[in-house]
Every structure is written in C-alpha cells, then in structure tokens.
Amino acid sequence: MTQTATSHVIGQPLDRTDGPLKTTGGARYAAEFRPAGLCHAVMVLSTIPAGRIVALDTAAPEASPGVLLVLSHRNAPSLPKHGDAAFDPPAGRVLSLLQDDDVHYNRQPIAVVVADSFEHAVAAAALVHAQYERASPALDFQRERAHAHTPKDVNHAPPDKRWGDVAAGERVAEVRVDAIYTTPMQTHNPLEPHATVADWQNGKLTVYDATQYVSGVRDALAKTLGMAADDVRVVSPFVGGGFGCKGSTWSHVVLAAMAARQVGRPVKLVVDRTQMFGPVGGRPHTRQRVALGARRDGTLTSIRHELVAQTSQIEDWTEPSAVVSRMMYACPNGATSHRLVKLNIGTPTFQRAPGEASGNFALEVAMDELAVSLHVDPVALRLRNYAEREPATGKSFSSKHLRECYAQAAERFGWSRRTGAPRSMRDGNTLVGYGMATASYPAHRMAASARAVLQPDGTFVVQSGSQDIGTGTYTVMTQVAAETLGVPPAHVHFELGDTRLPPAPVSGGSMSAASVGPAVQAACRQLRERLVSLAVADATSPVHGSPSSAVTIDDGWMIVRDNPSRRETLAAFAARHRQPLEASAEAKPGDAKERYALHSFGAVFAEVRVDPELGVIRVPRVVAAYDIGRPLNLKTARSQMQGGIVWGVGFALLEETLLELRSGRIANANLAEYHVPVNADIQSIDVLFVDHPDYAFNPLGIRGIGEIGITGVPAALANAIHHATGRRLRDLPITLDKLL
C-alpha cells in the first residue's frame, strides 16, 4: 500500500489538540466548575503531630458571617468501617475523615468550614481553635530507625529479594564500594493543587475532581460513603499536573462530598499550597545502603541494596527504592530489602518514578564510585555489566536497546572530551564536571476500554475514561485513532476524564498510553471494518460491490485500492447513515508480563560548573537518550522527558521538605522556601529517542514515558559534581553549603 497522508499520524510532533483551550482559558479545571448554589469549604488542619483533640471551639466560626457548617469529629456522619472501607494499598489510602478525635500527624484535617463565599469560609476557618492532649510523637528518623520493620509488600513486589549467593559474591570481589545514600522528604507541588467540587442531586453524587483516576475516585467515594458505584460520577477533563499526588483519593475529596451532603448544596474544596505539605503525600526520606563487589575487570560479583524509608503511623506506604537493583545490571548475586520507620507524618505517596528515582540515585552513584575505584570509564563499567536478562528473574527483556542510548547520548554530549581525574577540567576558575547515569522505569499496562463513534458529519468522537494529566493523552489518543481510522487528526474529537465513558486505568505508573492506546486502536479498527463492510454492501456507495479487503480509508476517503476513482468521503457516507455508527473494545495485556522483563531505559549525561569558593552549582547542559519503544508524538514525548529532567535537577540540587522535629510540622510549606528549579536554573536539555517499537509489550509498540525522565538525573549530577570537585556527596539535595 502506498504511504498516504493519514497512514503516519502516530509519531508526528502534532501540537497538543487541547493547547488552544489551555492557552485561552477555555480548559475547565476541577475548581472551575460552578454548579448552581455552589458554596465553599476550607479545611482546618491540626497543629500537633500526635494526640487527641480535647476541645474544639466552633462557636465563633459558626457565628461568623456566611458560615453554613463547621464539620468536625463532633458532628461528622459516621462512615462504614470508620471511614476505611476503601483502604486498599498501595493506592487506596487510610484517610482522615473526622471519625474520631485522634491526631496522627501535623496538618491532619480536623475540621471543614463551609460558607457562602470563599472569603467567609477562610475567615471563619481562622477562628476554629482546637485544644489538644499531646501524646509523644515519633519524628526523629535517626532515632526511630532502631524500630524499623518489614512491610508486607512494596507495590505488590516482595520487600526482600535475593538471588544467587551474595556472601559468596562478596568473597570473590576484588574491589568493593559500600556506602549510605540519602534522599530527602519531598513534597508534591504541581501547578494545580488538589481541588474537588461535590454536587448531590437526588441521592446521586457528581464530583469534579483533579485526579489521575476518575474510576478510582468513584470507587473510593462509593465504598467510603457506602453507596453504589453507579450513583457516583466523577468528571476530570483537565488536570494541572499529577505526578502521583492525584493517583489516590485523599481525605479532602471525601470531606467535600460529606460537607456537600450535610449543607444540601454543592461544595467546592481547594487544598491550598500550604496544605499540600502534609495531608496529601509526598516522597518519603530514604536512607539506602548500596554495597557493590566487583572483579578488577569491573565485572560485578555482588550487589546489596537496602532501603530504610519513613512512612506514617497510619499506613505502611513504601518507597520501593531497592527494586531497581533487581533488574539493572548483570550481577549473579544480589540481596535487596525494604524497611519502614513509622513517624507521625502524613502518609507518603507515589511521586514521579517512586522507588526508581530515589533508588537509581543510590545505585548509579555507587556505580560511579566503583568506576572511580577501578579507574575505568563509567560508561565502560556499565557496558561490562550490561544485562541481557533481568538478573533477579532470568527473564529476557521484551525489547532493550540501552547500548544505543549510551552510544548516542555520549556522542551527542561529547563524553570523549572528558578527562578522567576529578578536578581536571576547568574553565577559568570554574570547575567543570561531566557525569552520567543509566535511567530506567518499568513498563506497566492494564486493561482499558474505548469507544469510537462516527458522527453524521463524517467526523469521529472517540472516548475512554482515562485522564490527561498534562502529558498529552488527548493528543496522542487522537493520533492513534486518526491513523487507525484513516482520517486526519482534525476529524477526531477525543473525550476522556468521565466515569460515564468506557473505563480505563489510573494515569500513573507511566501506563496510560500503553493501556489506553491499544483499546483506542481496537475500537477504531472495529469501527473502520464496520464502515467498510457497510459501504461495500450499500448500493449507493461508489465502493459498492468491492470485496471489503479491497477498500481502504485514507485521509477521510473510502477508496477502492486498485481503482482510486471509486471513492467517497466519510462525510458523504455518514450523511446516508443517520444513526451514529459505533464500536467499543476492551484491550487487555496478554502474557507479556509473564514472559518478559518489561522496562524502558535511558542514558543521561550532564555537565556541571561549580564555583570552587562559593559552592554555587550550575547545570549548563543535560543530554539524554531513551529507549521507550515507539514515541507516539515526538513533541509531547520530548516535553515529558524535559519535564522529568528539570525535576531531576531539582531533586539533585534543590528540593527538600524540612520537618521541624518537635512539632512534626513541615517548616518550609510554601514555594518561596521549598525550592523547585526556575527558568534560570535550566539551560540546554537535549533529548534523543532510539526508536525501537516494543511489539512484544503491546500492539502499538509503545512503553510509558511519564516517569523515566526524572530517573538517572540526580545521579548523573552527583557524579558530575564529584568529577568537578573531587567531593563525593551522597546526601541530596546537593546544596552549595555541602561544597564549601
């Protein structure tokens, strides 16, 4: 078949289909829905880390202008199972739903004030005063580490995993690296904080929510409130950044629904910026031991990766940092473990590449340390230990082209200009360092479904109850649909973010495209086949009488392949079929997960410049190459990677949530003191893709790309800083004081 206009839509750097809506303010985010009679809720949060509320003064706020309700443990409806009916780890959380007077962390919701205006609600919320009976909190990670325990599982993987014989591997090792690496507590700060609008009509609940998972919110609400799932609808057409924080249903979502039911009016509840620092999760502090053993030639003989991370008193959420060492390098002997320290803090959560981002930092800095001890090039050391099979399971990879990533990124970066010794590269007084690290993230996929409908005007509506959390789901699904249907992307209108649409999984774990894409493809393929068979049977169609196999759809035309003069537009065809024609499909992962190790890979190279006296670090450039299967859209794919790399720079150099150890309250709960990179911190970022479709994983050949971009960057920067300064810093973030 000749290549025509619409046979290559997938992969094109199509502009975001929702771009104009976003830039003109036409995209409606959760907090912008205004059902009639909307009133406003503000959460009041605890100011102690542990204890009981013994008195709550609600008289003043209740008497405050415009106040409709002060909801607290004293008057909140009691929920099934004490509010824990939707608890289902790791994503179904233990919530703080005013079911009792206990306080388990600072900034725990203890009341909700509802008023006729936002201003009235805020003013009244300031008048809610709690008196506490304080219990002694566990807050000092160092001290509590003695009581660390083993979690039941880490995101469905076993907490401990060994392969081969580590002790034997360590005995034959000729060179060893054994060090402790730490990453700080971090807090989610997407541009759009959490927000929920809850609207009850005749016992049925509609919720407009900023979420990565409309079906998950529906199920969590239904279970927690004791309702039928069918009576809850969740709508989320646009999300201003998810990154994992909106993957779970947090307390405020349920509280908004409870408050709305109580006041008999729709309620809007926005979590303000400061309230992001506590009740809605973040990346926990990790302390990781990585011990590598190797022969003189660099061959790994043993690897240990032991994580201790913080979690809350109410839940065992685990940052799965050691998991990355189970798959990265061809090492015959390994031991990995996860331990948790319970503290009086809000429960941590998924934060872009949970486990991989923090675990990769420890592993990839340890590899750099090994390269330094062996006097070998860091890339050469990684190639020497290149894994053709996943070491811990022996499975082969579905598709792995990491060698190409190393080669292409190194070439583009100019790695060969690197002189090996630390402090050997300078520009005037400035120390220059080159560092690199491997990036990786697992490929996940879940069942998803989609529907495609031909409209009377010949265009299509294609739907899936997925979410676009800013990644470009609208755009790439439009491309998949357009190419499959044989029509220009402008003829496809993609809809998502509503539980009334065919169900789709969470937009998390980098799995949306790989899960929803095949469903969209299947529904569109079925619809296309139906259209063709209807047309060939339709006496009024120019393609009438041809065998279906001889008819194609291209650029919006139905055409007899061997006789292109016999053709008609889909618009003409649709005009004769007054009823919309539609097809639905569900696409499920096959046995790829059983047969293969499924991972994306990348290689990250970074240059740093360090002021030797003031310790100031700049990152003039990052070059990275990724093996992520087939990119669906080069533009949105590149944006995902660049965004991940920017966050990686923040992870390495800036971000740190400061816990005040007597109050358990986060001290820097604002964006002036919680530092993320600003434009001036980011210079050149160059992203390459080695384009190898992974058809063993799914029929589109794609793997997820949302999270891998942050991985590898912290280690590449730490390694570059070592190269620049000779200082090995294992404790993130690497702020300038650590270099003085």
Next chain:
Amino acid sequence: MRAFDYVRAERIDDALTALAEGNTRCLAGGTNLLDLMKGDVEQPARLVDITHLPLAGIEPLPDGGLRIGALVPNSDLANDRRIRERYPLLAQALVSGASPQLRNMATVGGNLLQRTRCHYFVDVGFDACNKRKPGSGCTALEGPNRIHAILGASNRCIAVHPSDMCVALAALDAVVETQSRGGARRIAMHDFHRLPGTTPQRDTELRHDELVTAVTLPPSPFAEHSRYLKVRDRASYAFALVSVAAALDLDGDRVRDARIVLGGVAHKPWRARDAEHALVGHALDDATLSAAGAAATHGARPYHDNAFKVTLAQRAVVRAIREGART
C-alpha cells in the same frame, strides 16, 4: 484572610490621620502584607491604601544626591538612569530580588518594611515565635535554621531581614524620611532596622503612626567600584543565603573609603565595620582581602544548620570586593 476595613488616602494627611487612629497598616504594593494577612500572621483591623499619594517620584537634591519617593516601584528604581549611573550597587541589588512581576508591584517603602521569611514567623501553626507572639519562644533556635542569622541575634529571635535593596541602601549611607502627625524625622538607614534583643516583635525604629515618605541618597563616591553579590540556593527567585554590598572608593590600588554590608545574616543589613577598617588605607592585595573577609564575620555565632554561612560570608566578601574593584 480576616475581614478588615479599607480606606484610601488621597492626601498624605489622610494617611497620617488614619495611622494615628491606631490598628491601621499602610497598603503599598501589597506583595508582603497581603500574603501575611492571608496566612493570618498579620491581622490589621484597617488598611490605608497609600498608593495614590504623590510619593512615586525620584528627584535630585541640592547636594547632588537623590530623593526617592516611598512609592517608587522597585523595577522603576532599578531602571532609573541616574540610579544605574550613580548608584549601580542599588540597581544590582534591586534586580537580584524577587521576580520582575513582584518588582513591578513592590515599593521602596514596602521593601524597607517587609518582614522576615523565618519559617516559624510566617506559619501561625507554629506556636512559638517571639516576633509574632511576644513571649512565646523561638522555634528556630532548635528547628531547621539553615536560613537564619549568624550575627547580632539573641536567644529570643534569630530571624534575618530578607531585603536585598536595604543592604545596598545601608552601604550607600541612605536616610529614611518619615512623617507623622507629630512631625517629620530622618533616620539613618543603618539605624532604621533593629537587632532583635528582647523585643524582636519590633523590626524597625518606625512608629506605628509614622509613614515612610522617602529615602534619600547622598552623592556617592562608590559609583565606579561597587558590587552587589547575592548567593542563593537557585539561580533566581530565592532569598539570599548571604549577600554582600561592597562599595569602594579607590585611589589607584589603595582603598580611600569602603562600605561592606551583609544581607541574609542578621536581623538587619549588617554593616561589617571591621571589614571596612581592614580595607581603608590598604592596597587591595590578597592579604588585605582575606583580612577583610575574616573581619566581616567577627562575632559570628552560628546555629545548628547554618555554620556554613560564616565561611560563605567571608568568601563572598572577598569575591564582592575583588569584582567591585575590577569594575
């Protein structure tokens, strides 16, 4: 935020009358005050909007200096040709602060009176803060205190003044002009901000009934050789960990006069007189520079997380002098 009354001053007298009645704060750019009101840190019963007062001009003074109206926006001040040519130190300090949007709103008076960024002051969820609630204690003494003071602090308060502009103004011997119903005052910049002592709730010498009307700058011998160096955690849009205003009057290689003022280290712009003494009369060689650097932190007392500021301040002083001398 809590409900408050709002009045708009059309004439300076309106503002003075409102201030004299008590429980009233001036609203200028609002970039600091409104944030603090939203956080319930500041709870004024009334705001008097002073943005319509005729205090937004920059005028020459007979002695060759300049009078800068209290309502001049930070960005206008930084871009004023006279400031750039005659007081480049001030222009540098201004543009190193905040962001362009904030500088468009922020005024000279508001910048002078902006409050500390101490974690425990800006969050009413922390019980102890002597500056916010006198007598309640100081959380920073034991809590994370990487951004806190190393000089001039007390056991009641170790907060720092966050302004960049004020550090340059102190180095340029600026004078703050105020008015109240009781009359006008001129307060030297160096005396305007206070050390915390036992009354950290008072940031400055300004009384509640006083309006800042202007800041005056004397003619400066430092225009040719000055440098504002700001060291911070990220490349832009962050408060100083340490900043240095170095102003030099050079006679060839010799230092005729000098001002060294540090930001980010104390409750006020910290004039390092010992460092100035180490410079004046000396040639700017390595020995002089390192003596000045060491002298800049005489009397420093770091806390748990901020010992690095002592070293950083010393090195930043050396760097700023070196770069200032070169310009």
